[in-house]
Amino acid sequence: GAVELVTESRQWPGVGRARRAGVSSFGISGTNAHVIIEQPEAAPVPVAPVAPVGVPVPWVVSGRSERGLSGQAARLASFVRDRGLSPVDVSWSLATTRAALEHRAVVWGSDVDELAAGLATVAEGRSAGVVSAGRRAVLFTGQGSQRVGMGREL
Template identity: 45%
Template sequence: VIKMVMAMRHGTLPRTLHADRPSRHVDWESGAVRLVTETTDWRKDDAPLRCAVSSFGISGTNAHAILEQAPDRPEPAEAPEPALPAGGTLPWILSAAAPAALRDQARNLAAHVTAAAPHPADVGHTLITARSVLEHRAVALGTTAGELTDALTAFADGRSTAQVVSGTADTDGRTVFVFPGQGSQ
């Protein structure tokens, strides 16, 4: 499937592998089908490219997928200014390996936001999607960057605040093995 998706993306049919001698059980002369013996340009017109991929499993499971080239995406419009979620409260989620490191991270984030002034929604998005999730965690809630940095500073200084909740997460997960029943185990 991946090979054919990439072939559609590049508009090129790759040669058929391991088929140096065509089968004598197929009428190759009629022109209904042909063996691709060398890389070939796939583009003939503006119609979307289509292909079929078959897979035959060792246990008798067969699959057949028909793929069609996706339409061209329009040029993206300029990104809108990030907005606060409905209700206006934005979470900033932090995690660290130790309580002291969590307080340090809160202090450093508050200083960075104060100096660089990024949009609060961008900060929240980055904290949840681009940071490791570790055992010690805290979440600061606020509607403005000022509220959030004040809450982080209070947490970093060890002061109690209603805008920050902290705790630890259980990290004692266990490994799970899944056997699909197709003989691979």
């Protein structure tokens, strides 16, 4: 096909078939990204998302102190019981609408009862089976993992 470099904004008229564009980006440190974008065939019909059943999800709780964390976990456990809430919806709301305060815990579970039991554990100040507060980090090194101990140095 006719391939040319686009150097300024221009109209992209329909051509009777799916339109495609190639994008290449060359980063300073050698990080390169190349992608081909294709126009969808037709606008999809909106479908209501289906919450997965039996899939473990995280519930994140936090507080300004250990006591605040325990209180938040107890309140949340009490709130979710017998309300028919989706564990996925609660997980999403906790992760996207709540403040991330100094003391944190994450409970995992496949249903509200299992998650509420984890919250009760946090409320009691225990952390068995719970990812609790503390200094933790996740390092996505990409191309930067060339030498042993590099993450520890960061």
